[in-house]
Amino acid sequence: MDLAFALYKYFPFGGMQRNFLRIAKACLARGHAVRVYVLEWQGEVPEGIELVRVPVRAVSNVGRYRRFSAWLARDLAQRPVDRVVGFNKMPGLDVYYAGDPCFAEKAERLRGPFYRFSSRFRHFSEYERAVFSPESRTQILMMSPVQMPMFIKHYGTPENRFHMLPPGISRDRCAPPDATKRRQRFREAQGIGQSELLLLQIGSGFRIKGVDRSLTALASLPPALSARTRLFIIGQDKADPYLRRAQQLNIADRITFFKGRDDIPDFLLGSDILIHPAYNENTGNVLLEAMVAGLPVLVTAICGFARFVSEADAGIVIPSAPFEQETLDRSLASMLADDDARARWSSNGIAFGKTADIYDMPERAADIIVGGALA
Structure with missing residues (x-):
């Protein structure tokens, strides 16, 4: 044809x-x-x-x-x-x-x-x-x-x-056999210390993806947790307004913006939580990409694929109607502070990726x- x-x-x-x-x-x-x-x-x-x-x-x-x-x-x-x-x-x-x-x-x-x-x-x-x-x-x-x-x-x-x-995600997002080594190499290359925690947000269109909400949640963390948490944001958009907001919140030194890139699997393997508090999202492939890579997810329920996070028990889905910033703040703090829960969500996401019809x-x-x- x-x-x-x-x-x-x-x-x-x-x-x-x-x-x-x-x-x-x-x-x-x-x-x-x-x-x-x-x-x-x-x-x-x-x-x-x-x-x-x-x-x-x-x-x-x-x-x-x-x-x-x-x-x-x-x-x-x-x-x-x-x-x-x-x-x-x-x-x-x-x-x-x-x-x-x-x-x-x-x-x-x-x-x-x-x-x-x-x-x-x-x-x-x-x-x-x-x-x-x-x-x-x-x-x-x-x-x-x-x-x-x-x-x-x-x-x-x-x-x-x-x-x-x-859903149509690529199989190269799945956690590979050498995931632990790739995670270590990535974190060393990015200067992430062993005791540091890395949040990741991916998506072009920073306003609709809720980058402002992520910045507020990072700024709200308890001091001891905040001091060892960084946020990487990847997407095609203007970062300047959000950098100014980060400066106002006194977290600019913990934020790094990246343009769209081809090595997303390494970012998924090297991070500790994917944060995606979108205002609106028809689907959200990145949620599934994070899950199958073993990266726990924190997401708003408005996202079409947030249901998979709940079904697989691969993170936390917070209400979006109405959305409450305090709920996001508390959820992020609890996820970062609970190593055992993150390990469980990681294993559940990887297991989900081995059987789900998502490719x-x-x-x-x-x-x-x-x-x-x-x-």
């Missing part, structure tokens, strides 16, 4: 972007032709992919997105394909990978009534409706059951158009994209 994939921006370290590329490669491996339309692409282009950088400009992102869709439709009319697969919500899709939460639900829950009169609201509502309305024929690849009832609530989407996928998402997605449901 000839397949077209559409997404606004690709960069190597985003969760949705990594899943897009793994699905595209799964389709390529089956002999299908893959053409990818983007506004922006960072990094190398894998062999076999035809990359089309859509040459549109506008004053606002909304304007660019609308022009992207119009340009895409014109190009596909001239060069038709068998399937159009979108990783952002837009009209004209045969398949949509639901990497983002329900916009209508977020607007209703988090925004005031005047937001509905904004051009941003009108645009994203229109594009979401184009995918989820009962009249649409778009098949929907869902990564988390949490969001499905919200789309049905707002749009009346028929349930038979949803296809639930397993085959790209192949299952490819089955649906080229399968009979869309004929």
Whole structure:
């Protein structure tokens, strides 16, 4: 088949972007032709992919997105394909990978009534409706059951158009046989002392991932625990506002920011807790990546994959509605102070990774994209 994939921006370290590329490669491996339309692409282009950088400009992102869709439709009319697969919500899709939460639900829950009169609201509502309305024929690849009832609530989407996928993490995140040696090498290279504790937070988009909450929790630790705890934060975003906040909290000397990187497995093996107090998170692959690496997790319940942390008993899930900073602060302090509990959560996460169906998402997605449901 000839397949077209559409997404606004690709960069190597985003969760949705990594899943897009793994699905595209799964389709390529089956002999299908893959053409990818983007506004922006960072990094190398894998062999076999035809990359089309859509040459549109506008004053606002909304304007660019609308022009992207119009340009895409014109190009596909001239060069038709068998399937159009979108990783952002837009009209004209045969398949949509639901990497983002329900916009209508977020607007209703988090925004005031005047937001509905904004051009941003009108645009994203229109594009979401184009995918989820009962009249649409778009098949929907869902990564988390949490969001499905919200789309049905707002749009009346028929349930038979949803296809639930397993999480799609890479097996290289699993704790290897030499995990202890790799942990030691990592900590020595990063200057982490034997008695020090290392918190890790991973995710692009520091605001939505709750980096501010993590900083507050670190600053709240009892003095003896605080003095030997450090926090590494990895992601594609501007660190300056958070560095200023860390200075205000007198913890700047214990915070290190890193851009997106390829050696995430070493960070997972070398840390003591993954902290992920997100404000909103449709899935959260990093939670599963931490678990199978043996890294205990502290996460808010709003994250779609937080349920796996609870099911495996691989850390602590704190309520998110309402979220209470004091609960996060207490949970972090108790996890850092309890070596035995961290060892138990670590073992449980590794055991979970050996039996759970969390690795085959790209192949299952490819089955649906080229399968009979869309004929």
